[in-house]
Amino acid sequence: MWTRAALWGLLLGAWLTGAAQAQDRTAGPPILARLSGQVLDASTNKPVETATIAVWRSSDSTLVTGAVTDAQGRFAIEGLRPGRYYVTISFVGYQRQVISDVTLRPPAALQVDLGVIRLTPDTALLQEVQVTAEREAVEIGIDRIVYNTREQLVSVGGAAVDVLRNIPSVEIDVEGRISLRGNQNVAILINGRPSALQGETLTRFLEGLPADAIERVEIIPNPSAKYEPDGMAGLINIVLRQNQDLGLGGNLTLGAGTQDTYNASGTLTYQRNRINLTTNYGFRTGNRPVEGERFRENRYEDPLTYLEQLDRGTFNRYAHNLNATLEYSLNRISTLGASALLSFRGGSQDSRALYQNLDASQNLLSQYERRVDGRRNDFNMDYRLFFRRVVDPSKHELNAELRFERERDDELEHYVQQALSLEGDPTQLLQRERNEQDERESTLSLQIDYMRPLSDRLRLEAGYKGSLNQNDYAQSYEIFSNNPRRLANNFRYTLEQHAAYGIVNYDAGVFGVQLGLRAEQARTEFVQKTLGETYQKDYFSLFPSVFLSFRPVQTHQFRLSYSKRINRPNTWQLNPLSDYDDPLFRRQGNPYLDPEYTHAFELSYSWISPALTLTLTPYYRYTVDVIRWYETLDPSSGVSIVTFKNLASRDDWGVETVGTFRLGNRLNAFASLNVFRVTTDGSNVDTDLGSDAIGWSTRLNTTMTLMPGLALQFSYFYSSPLDVERGRISGRSMADLALRQQFLNNQASLSVRISDLFNTMRFEGVREDALFYQRFTRSWNAQQVFLTFTYNFGHQGNRRSQRRQMENGENNRPEDIEGVFMGQ
Known part of the structure; x- marks a missing residue:
């Protein structure tokens, strides 16, 4: 019965929490590495302050951590686990650089200095003085493609259905039916959780949901066993905006x-x-x-x-x-x-x-x-x-x-x-x-x-x-x-x-x-x-x-x-x-x-x-x-x-x-x-x-x-x-x-x-x-x-405040850093 299943679920959660805490107490200290370097302007050799450093895992292109440079253009990222990474260095007004292969392996390569990294000015952007960064329009993960829709102009003032109409692989017919790769048996998730709405009711909800409430759309054509198995053609996950600013x-x-x-x-x-x-x-x-x-x-x-x-x-x-x-x-x-x-x-x-x-x-x-x-x-x-x-x-x-x-x-x-x-x-x-x-x-x-x-x-x-x-x-x-x-x-x-x-x-x-x-x-x-x-x-x-x-x-x-x-x-x-x-x-x-x-x-x-x-x-x-x-x-x-x-x-x-x-x-x-x-x-x-x-x-x-x-x-x-x-x-x-x-x-x-x-x-x-x-x-x-x-309103000052906190080491967890250089 439902009540018995819920009780077993609660007991399972309590057991998992206890096991996690016990594991944290008994596990030995992990081997961690350090990554450092300095960012300079290639034309003037002057330091580039508040440049964004992003560290990505090579195996699945997921963001691991990041930092911003100080007044001397220097940065140091500690607490990295051994493995293979690639690093992106970017700053508005400059061409982005990618260091494609950074290997951290014990014992020799646990202290890696990337040396001096020179950014070339992008002359087309020199008039831009605002210090912000944006997500890439499209990101590819191991099991999904992510479309960041914040700058999608063709849905401005529209609804969620207008956002979906401009996503590759997604089709919406004149009756409002949604299909993925031509198959209408697709499951719609809201913030990673399935919606109980179906059919015409779901369509009406998406027609009323404002487009500017959506942060991104994730296309998962072949979901893992973690997700509910409903949706023959796969999943469309609509992520609503939240946690945007400090x-x-x-x-x-x-x-x-x-x-x-x-x-x-x-x-x-x-x-x-x-x-x-x-x-x-x-x-x-x-x-x-x-x-x-x-x-x-x-x-x-x-x-x-x-x-x-x-x-x-x-x-x-x-x-x-x-x-x-x-x-x-x-x-x-x-x-x-x-x-x-x-x-x-x-x-x-x-x-x-x-x-x-x-x-x-x-x-x-x-x-x-x-x-x-x-x-x-x-x-x-x-x-x-x-x-x-x-x-x-x-x-x-x-x-x-x-x-x-x-x-x-x-x-x-x-x-x-x-x-x-x-x-x-x-x-x-x-x-x-x-x-x-x-x-x-x-x-x-x-x-x-x-x-x-x-x-x-x-x-x-x-x-x-x-x-x-x-x-x-x-x-x-x-x-x-x-x-x-x-x-x-x-x-x-x-x-x-x-x-x-x-x-x-x-x-x-x-x-x-x-x-x-x-x-x-x-x-x-x-x-x-x-x-x-x-x-x-x-x-x-x-x-x-x-x-x-x-x-x-x-x-x-x-x-x-x-x-x-x-x-x-x-x-x-x-x-x-x-x-x-x-x-x-x-x-x-x-x-x-x-x-x-x-x-x-x-x-x-x-x-x-x-x-x-x-x-x-x-x-x-x-x-x-x-x-x-x-x-x-x-x-x-x-x-x-x-x-x-x-x-x-x-x-x-x-x-x-x-x-x-x-x-x-x-x-x-x-x-x-x-x-x-x-x-x-x-x-x-x-x-x-x-x-x-x-x-x-x-x-x-x-x-x-x-x-x-x-x-x-x-x-x-x-x-x-x-x-x-x-x-x-x-x-x-x-x-x-x-x-x-x-x-x-x-x-x-x-x-x-x-x-x-x-x-x-x-x-x-x-x-x-x-x-x-x-x-x-x-x-x-x-x-x-x-x-x-x-x-x-309130965005620019908050981003600058967040950068100052990061530079002072007050807010250096990966999940906090991500909000800055991913444009949140």
């Missing part, structure tokens, strides 16, 4: 756009002594006109008949999001904290659908229209209590978290169905309908993660997570006509999970090995109260993961990985009762669906240099019990029913290439190309059901500094047409353009952004079988113009 700081953003779009957001950070507080609030509202068409050939009738449907409407959306984190440092290595994420979203719908029945010559036989007036309100709260004990960052840590999440979704829609004459005039045939939906979802979870080094090269990670998710749904559908009636659809869905994992990491310098295994026990129960039926599943699964890395030199890295993933059907895929929104096109779930499992393999090569990075990744995924939508047509009523089936298997082959280029602070660009082949086998459902398609997608994002303070950014995305089971979907493309001018000593900025520059964001598709041929299109009118003003 003292008091923050920013304010105000924006307006076409289609009555307005946004406002603000961030406030405060860090003093042991207290660290971060808050962010954002508000967005706007209208979105929607257009769609559907044409169906009824092949079951002789002679043929046709159905044509035209949809027009406007959706109004608003969202309030509040995110707050409070941390208290118990001592130098232990932190206790709490966080809350509150989201209130809603909107209205005013749409009209015209249905026309045509004869064999496509002459009009009859027609009617269906109008919808709806209101929707969602409220989500996510509370977390956490404890961190960081003895050595990314090496020796204990993290524990207790989380409660609650989601409420209320929707009320009124339908009016009006018969029309052939000339389009209203008749006496009128039908009114009322649809009320009430959904409540809650999740309680406990997670404990622990890692510690067993030797200089060997590290162990272990953890436990238990969770209980419950979803209650109630729907009342009333039809007011000559034959009034009321329909109900009530169910409860429960998912209980318990999982434990263990990971062993071995770092041999040039070679790296990570082996992991996650064991999970899951139990689901779907109670369809209206039908009086209960469906249960109880299954145990093992999820192994393997990562191998080889880095002969600092600039070249090879990675080979394998992981097993799972995709569990959601409630609307399971609910056997159909919806009633559209009288001729119904969606009906399948309570007998099994989860689908994927085996994912990747081979990756990365070439890394200060100005250019190139990553080439061939990949293969094999999936069994594939969950796909399956459309049938009832000849007696003419109603198309979309349900879900488990197809036998799916194979995905592909090659993705991502390249980044950086020319000082003047030009920063990345481009990606993904070519793939998808084969599905649905012969277990129908003998001829399946597909074999080749597709590709590409993305370009480039930022150019036209003059100090003035930057231009352009992004473009294209996805090719693709064959699917019994049909084909069209290609999609979208371009964005943005211009930003900074002023007030770069504390303020004014940005202009054009979304969907060429008005190409639309979706088309065809479906066909023996009973019908169907063609449909949909456009979200995404072309908009945005004007955004941003003001930052």
